[in-house]
Amino acid sequence: AQSVTQLGSHVSVSEGALVLLRCNYSSSVPPYLFWYVQYPNQGLQLLLKYTSAATLVKGINGFEAEFKKSETSFHLTKPSAHMSDAAEYFCAVSDPGGAQKLVFGQGTRLTINP
Amino acid sequence: GAVVSQHPSRVICKSGTSVKIECRSLDFQATTMFWYRQFPKQSLMLMATSNEGSKATYEQGVEKDKFLINHASLTLSTLTVTSAHPEDSSFYICSAIHRDETQYFGPGTRLLVL
Numbered sequence: 001a002q003s004v005t006q007l008g009s010h011v012s013v014s015e016g017a018l019v020l021l022r023c024n025y026s027s028s029v030p031p032y033l034f035w036y037v038q039y040p041n042q043g044l045q046l047l048l049k050y051t052s053a054a055t056l057v058k059g060i061n062g063f064e065a066e067f068k069k070s071e072t073s074f075h076l077t078k079p080s081a082h083m084s085d086a087a088e089y090f091c092a093v094s095d096p097g098g099a100q101k102l103v104f105g106q107g108t109r110l111t112i113n114p
Numbered sequence: 115g116a117v118v119s120q121h122p123s124r125v126i127c128k129s130g131t132s133v134k135i136e137c138r139s140l141d142f143q144a145t146t147m148f149w150y151r152q153f154p155k156q157s158l159m160l161m162a163t164s165n166e167g168s169k170a171t172y173e174q175g176v177e178k179d180k181f182l183i184n185h186a187s188l189t190l191s192t193l194t195v196t197s198a199h200p201e202d203s204s205f206y207i208c209s210a211i212h213r214d215e216t217q218y219f220g221p222g223t224r225l226l227v228l
Contacts, residue, residue, distance in 0.1 A: 046218065100211055104158050
């Protein structure tokens with residue numbers, strides 16, 4: 001069975017500082033990995049995805065994530081935080097050969113301090 | 115591209131009534147759609163997989179007679195909450211599988227049962 005663990009339910013950084021949101025996964029097969037962002041009272045927006053191509057994936061809004069098989073990690077980073085980055089972030093994993101169901105982490109709320 | 119809409123965005127109903135939520139893929143066809151439920155400050159919980167032209171597949175613990183799903187076309191899935199009760203109040207989100215195997219999410223529907 002697949003699972004996702006997001007370390008830190010709440011992360012707070014200053015505007016302009018590095019953003020690092022941690023995600024570790026468990027999967028018996030090479031997974032597909034995703035990061036989604038959710039703004040209040042809205043659905044989820046895809047930030048980026050890893051589907052077995054390049055291990056460093058660049059997404060929208062300046063975010064990127066690196067797939068590290070040896071560490072079973074897919075951490076999300078952004079060099080310089082903006083106030084508009086404040087939101088809930090979800091890491092998710094799916095089985096490429098399965099029913100494309102996503103298993104979500106518990107989410108990390110990112111707060112940006114001025 | 116890859117836009118998913120939901121209607122209504124917000125609905126308030128009386129206990130005992132039924133509510134229908136629509137999920138549409140606007141610019142692509144989706145054989146498979148998913149329905150999720152999200153409680154405040156929590157992650158998404160998969161309720162069911164909606165397959166065009168066939169019966170939905172429900173996750174364990176989800177009452178199929180209470181949450182009726184119909185996927186009558188490649189761009190539309192509906193979720194009907196039958197005989198709604200206050201405990202059904204929640205944020206319901208759908209997603210649709212694009213041919214690039216990515217799930218694209220709708221903006222969600224906030225249901226409040228009085």
